[in-house]
Amino acid sequence: GFDASVWEMFPYWIAGSELHIIDEAIRMDIVRLNQYFEEHGITITFLPTQLCEQFMELDNKSLRVLLTGGDKLKRVEKRGYTLVNNYGPTENTVVATSTAIDPDEGMLSIGRPIANTRVYVLGEHNEVQPAGVTGELCIAGRGLARGYLNKPEETAKRFTEDPFVPGERMYR
Structure with missing residues (x-):
């Protein structure tokens, strides 16, 4: 998990942002997770693909960007935040490609190389x-x-x- 932790923590610290380590019981309950995001004003988060696909069914008002990756993205919902799909094997420091997904486009790309x-x-x-x-x-x-x-x-x-x-x- 080290390579993913670097990608998920350091960019936010460098930008002066707050980092929230959320209790596992909340992380695994998308309704409570959404509530946590809104109560704490979370604007950017990373969710594994399967959890992301479930999360998109909810109405969220706090997020600006939802990052996802870890599996093939199969569907997308149009929401008030930007969905960014990331792809990359551990053999290449986790993320090799990335793209913002346009829900109106219909194509779920892994993006372009970083x-x-x-x-x-x-x-x-x-x-x-x-x-x-x-x-x-x-x-x-x-x-x-x-x-x-x-x-x-x-x-x-x-x-x-x-x-x-x-x-x-x-x-x-």
Whole structure:
């Protein structure tokens, strides 16, 4: 949980914001969670995808931004806050792509790469696939892990040479 904790705490502290660590009984009850947000004037929060999808059914007046990630976002409700969908495996410091979701658009994208990150959708022979064509999602950039501890075979299989940036690696 360390990598997620950095992403979920430090940006708020750096901005001078308050950080609320909410009791687990409240976190798991979306009605009480919504009430807590409104009573304490919470304006930005992160909720795991499944909890986020349930939370969007409620009317919330305090949030400006609802961040989500951790699973495939399957649906969205139009609300008074901006919903930001984040994607990224732990092998790339949790968030690799991000986007604000437009409920009127109908598409639930994982977004575009964040700073210092490259994302490719590759075909069978490492060729970049055109938009809309299925392929393997690969991630590269400064946030990439060095590999798996004490698992050299798995590391060699998943962390390969980046075919587009000589001397760098990507996660498959």
